[in-house]
Amino acid sequence: MDRFVSTFTNKIDSKGRVSVPASFRAVLERDGYAGGLYCYPSLDAQALDAGGERLAKKIDGLLAGLPDYSDERDELSVALYGDVQVLSIDGDGRIVLPESLREHANLATAVTFVGLGDKFQMWEPxxxxxxxxxxxxxxxxxxxxxxxxxxxxxxxxxxxxxx
Amino acid sequence: MDRFVSTFTNKIDSKGRVSVPASFRAVLERDGYAGGLYCYPSLDAQALDAGGERLAKKIDGLLAGLPDYSDERDELSVALYGDVQVLSIDGDGRIVLPESLREHANLATAVTFVGLGDKFQMWEPxxxxxxxxxxxxxxxxxxxxxxxxxxxxxxxxxxxxxx
DNA sequence: CGGGCACATATGGGATCGCATGGGAATGGA
DNA sequence: TCCATTCCCATGCGATCCCATATGTGCCCG
The missing domain is CATH 1.10.287 (Helix Hairpins)
Structure with missing residues (x-):
């Protein structure tokens, strides 16, 4: 299995921790896991996008398609890279969502993880x-x-x- | 035999397990079985669609045709990948149907497996x-x-x- | 031609394992 | 010193594995 598939809903505990679904963690490791998970606000939804190295490369690829120093590229760079956070996964497979991200997706007590192939999203259930x-x-x-x-x-x- | 053919009806036991018909399992193995069965709610019927790697590749193929970050792609991704579950087949040839899937197809005590060539469906008898x-x-x-x-x-x- | 044996499948139940979750202890920074 | 973050361990529930039984089907041998 090398894609993020299906949906899971997990709770946020009192310290703000959430378990990343085990199957997603497995995908991340296969993806050349480098100790971190890339996560940023979705551009067009109240949700968060996240993924591993493959996702990072895709973003690079998108930008590479645009001419240097163009307005578009600048905007996209800011939009994509500007809000990216690298979240580390602890020994029990959990992450902590920073306030800014939780706010964007309106996350409070639980998170729904949605597999989308190359990446996954995190939604308020x-x-x-x-x-x-x-x-x-x-x-x-x-x-x-x-x-x-x-x-x-x-x-x-x-x-x-x-x- | 490399296609899902004919229909079988099997019981759901107290743990929610159902035997996948042996002939379907044989097809899955020939299909490059990777430890899982892809399953999702049919879009227009109270039933579940399922298949092996070949079916997964078809879904990928659909999405590959759409540009990254387009609205269409996001929607298709959510509708297709988000609802897909990877069901593993245990040593006795059984799967467990998650609540969400059972609900969609209204499955309670038995399941009718219907071969449709590349994939098969699961219906309430x-x-x-x-x-x-x-x-x-x-x-x-x-x-x-x-x-x-x-x-x-x-x-x-x-x-x-x-x- | 008939009986019985061997094998495969479906099904049920018990035992074990992994994961999500919660809380306390240790660490580090202000 | 206080607060926040990270690490480690405990627990409960659900999922998975393993073994036992039943039903049937084809095959071999008498």
Whole structure:
């Protein structure tokens, strides 16, 4: 297993600690774990994005695509790197979320970890339920577009993966 | 044999375990079994979809087509990866269905496994009976359309493969 | 041709292990 | 000295493993 998959909800204890789901930790180690977890506010949601080395490389890759000293690059650099925190995982597989991050995602007593392949997100549980509902209904639409769109080689794939 | 075929109904025991039909397990192993079974709620039915590595790659393929950090990608990721569970198969060929999945498919005491070629579905037995009846009558209609259109060779193929 | 034996599968229960969680002790910085 | 952070250990629950039983199916041998 080398991707972040499925969702887990864990509690935040009185010291602000949260267990990272064991399966996610396993992925991180396979990913060339360097003692830290990269974590930053999601750009377009009240959630946090996090991942290991692979995610860090992806961000680098995104920036590399933009010309040096362009406004876009500066903005993206700030947006992506500016708020990144490196969270260390303690001996029991737990992390501590800094105040600034908890605030952005509105985290108080529990955290829902959502695997997204290369990275994972951390949500306030109720907010995630809402988001999931939304995503589902939108996918229904997207799916119809795929089916109607007609890239036939992909078509097979879609049929298999969706239904 | 490299496709999931035919249907089986097995019981859920007091711990929530269900035996995966032996023939399905055989398919999974041929599929490059990596210790887990990918399973997620069907988007448009009260059932679960499941498969092996091949199915996982299809999901990846879908996402690979979308740019990083696009809204579409995020939504698909959440809807697909977020809901996916990796179920491990124990030494006796059984899996445990998490509460969230059982709920979606309304599974309580038994599960009907339905082979669909690349993947298979898990249904509450009565719900599946209902669904099967429906499918049968629709096939009748489809068949008449084919017959009218005139490609008779395809006729056989579809009918055989689907139901 | 028939009986019985061997094997595979499904199912149930007990024992063990790992993980999430909570709290106290040690450490370090202001 | 006080507060915050990190380390270490204890515990309870759930998940996983292992073994036992039942039911059936095919095969071999009489």
């Amino acid at each position: 109720k907010a995630f339920e809402e988001r999931r509902r939304e995503a589902r209904s939108k996918v229904q639409v997207t799916r119809k577009l795929f089916a109607a769109g007609g890239r036939s080689s992909d078509d097979d794939g879609n049929e298999g993966a969706r239904e | 009565k719900a599946f009976e209902e669904r099967r009846r429906e499918a049968r009558s629709k096939v009748q209609v489809t068949r008449k359309l084919f017959a009218a259109g005139g490609r008779s060779s395809d006729d056989d193929g579809n009918e055989g493969a689907r139901e």
